[in-house]
Amino acid sequence: MDYGISFPQTQIGNDPGVIRNFVQTAEALGFARLTLVDHILGAKDARDAPWAVHYTIQYGFHEPMTLFAWIAGFTSEIQLVTANVVLPQRQTELVAKQAAEIDILTGGRMVLGIGVGWSAAEFEALGMDFANRGDRIEEQVALLRRLWTDELVNFEGKWHTISDMGMNPLPIQRPIPIWFGAMADVAIRRAARIGDGWLMSPRTKPDDEMKRKIEIFHEAADAADRNPDELGIDATVFAEDRGPEEWLAEAAAWRAMGATSVTFRTSESGFTSIDQHLAAMTKLAEAAE
Secondary structure, three states: OOEEEEOOOOOOOOOHHHHHHHHHHHHHOOOOEEEEOOOOOOEOOOOOOOOHHHOEOOOOOOOHHHHHHHHHHHOOOOEEEEOOEEHHHOOHHHHHHHHHHHHHHHOOOEEEEEEOOOOHHHHHHOOOOOOOHHHHHHHHHHHHHHHHHOOOEEEEOOOOEEEEEOOOOOOOOOOOOEEEEEOOHHHHHHHHHHOOEEEEOOOOOOOHHHHHHHHHHHHHHHHOOOOHHHOEEEEEEEOOOOOHHHHHHHHHHHHHHOOOEEEEEOOOOOOOOHHHHHHHHHHHHHHHO
């Protein structure tokens, strides 16, 4: 089965036993990837976007890099994918070090999914500039790859300066794959130009608009002299009030449009217990065999 599973950040709670059981069940069922949403601070009320209701202080968010380092100790096959770390609000060198450590601990199963973010309030609280995040993320990606591959780095950018410094240990994957979360056309073109893959917004369906955006991705890859067939595209299928037949049909529609992988998402589906999340992912695994 070639499906990923989205970690139910806002619903799983804080019990390490519950978290461990969810992840180990996902791996045992054959899910290829575990994806994890990033969010550092929650506001009192939803801001900046109509769908930001789940990004308030009322909802828990586990820190991706720390959690993945722990998960590395009790998994052996499932790929760990941040989807997405808001890179421009984090220190590039620290992210490089954290991702490299997870890659080592997992034997090369780390994928760094990144995005520019949408919460101006969170950028402000973290002391980062929201306005330049698009340009800055490009410089960050260039630096990440240098830090993961070169023993010593000399780098002079607009926001980063490094003179004969490097990381030890380096990751197993050199460099670690970088996928971009993107929805705006400019961000999709950036993903095609400098990314290893594109994590499509989960709040989309396989319709004419997304077909157009996939064409933009392919065209931008061609324009950058890159082979679109060598870049990944990941789509999301929500469990919601549906069953395996509808899940598999939507996944097939995404693949027909050009998606190379599909992530199954049990969160934001009306479930009120973790057992419902586990039941839904089990049904999909059994139906997809």
